[in-house]
Amino acid sequence: MNPAMDATGIISDGHWSDAQASGHDFVDSWPQPAEAESAPAALGSIAIKWAALHQAGQVVAAIAGIEGESPSLEARAFPAIMRETGGWRCRLAEQGIEDLTAIMEPGLSALIAALDRGADPRAAARSLWTEFVAARDAMVALAPPDALKL
Numbered sequence: 001m002n003p004a005m006d007a008t009g010i011i012s013d014g015h016w017s018d019a020q021a022s023g024h025d026f027v028d029s030w031p032q033p034a035e036a037e038s039a040p041a042a043l044g045s046i047a048i049k050w051a052a053l054h055q056a057g058q059v060v061a062a063i064a065g066i067e068g069e070s071p072s073l074e075a076r077a078f079p080a081i082m083r084e085t086g087g088w089r090c091r092l093a094e095q096g097i098e099d100l101t102a103i104m105e106p107g108l109s110a111l112i113a114a115l116d117r118g119a120d121p122r123a124a125a126r127s128l129w130t131e132f133v134a135a136r137d138a139m140v141a142l143a144p145p146d147a148l149k150l
Helices: 039-064 073-085 087-116 122-140
Strands: none
Touching: 039 073, 039 087, 039 122, 073 087, 073 122, 087 122
């Protein structure tokens, strides 16, 4: 496996068991509370979580047997729009992402467990997909109407 940069910016060979041997103190590199309140640090994590939610959504769509849709321009630009918008909209977007993550993580785990047992989870996956799309669209609607002026 070729070494690659992980999300923390550290060169990694993908072997997590070697993390302590790297000599890098990952905990000390985390943003401190004062830094976490700053928009750029917080919004980097929003973009990562937003992308992960969409990847999970594609897996749910595949389990449901439906073709997952490509995110709209607004959905793809959502983290950047929130960075520029800031304020209450950004805080609400952060909370929405956390809430949707709290739905998707156990939902996807349950779907995978059902598949592992040989069950047919397509109906449950369609329901989770519908919830994902509704929540995603509600969050995207937080963007100011003129956010994507071209």
